[in-house]
Amino acid sequence: MAALAGGLVALVLGIIGISIWWSYFLKALAAGVPIMLILGGALAVYLGFEEIKDKRTAETFDETSGLKDEVASLKEEIDGLKGQKEEGEKKEDK
Numbered sequence: 001m002a003a004l005a006g007g008l009v010a011l012v013l014g015i016i017g018i019s020i021w022w023s024y025f026l027k028a029l030a031a032g033v034p035i036m037l038i039l040g041g042a043l044a045v046y047l048g049f050e051e052i053k054d055k056r057t058a059e060t061f062d063e064t065s066g067l068k069d070e071v072a073s074l075k076e077e078i079d080g081l082k083g084q085k086e087e088g089e090k091k092e093d094k
Contacts, residue, residue: 018025
């Protein structure tokens with residue numbers, strides 16, 4: 001209930017403040033929007049460069065590493081071990 005009352009008071013004071021200081025609000029908005037655009041653009045450029053670096057790293061990692069071959073051989077080894085285990089269990093059941 002206190003949050004509701006506080007919210008209503010803040011809303012009314014905000015509306016009164018904007019109506020009284022409208023010109024100052026517009027000046028602050030005019031000063032703030034370009035700064036926010038500059039900071040947002042810089043962040044987007046930075047994230048774009050990081051994404052490009054990640055893609056290049058992933059491409060070189062895929063090309064130069066033999067991990068795919070190693071994973072395939074480990075999968076085959078696991079399948080072989082599973083087959084041996086199943087054969088052992090079948091012998092024990094008999």
